[in-house]
Amino acid sequence: MKKKNQQEKIAKERIECLFELADKHFKTNPSLSKRYVTLARKISTRTNTRIPAKFKIKFCKDCSNYLVPGINQRVRTKQGKIVRTCLICNKSKRKPFNRAS
Ligand SMILES: [Zn+2]
16 A cells, blocks of 8 residues: 555646646647646556646646636636636636635
8 A cells, every 4th residue: 555655646746747747848839738738637647646636637637638717718706616718629617616705
């Protein structure tokens, strides 16, 4: 079991690193960012490691493109839900958000 934890830790680090790279290259090379996202997702499925929530909102589940709000992602709130639309494939995701008040 210890070995599995180690593997998961490495996978998580690699996923983080890939998303950092995707972010870094997005401005100059969005297709490269897409490749990094694809790779991160592959690692995630192969190793059964979850992609952290903070990264989950940064890519499109349908086309794997790295998403940046205002550039290729539209973020709207509607009836207490956050609607994120990928402007590349036009798929949208709804998520209820926690209201602090
Ligand atoms: Zn998409």
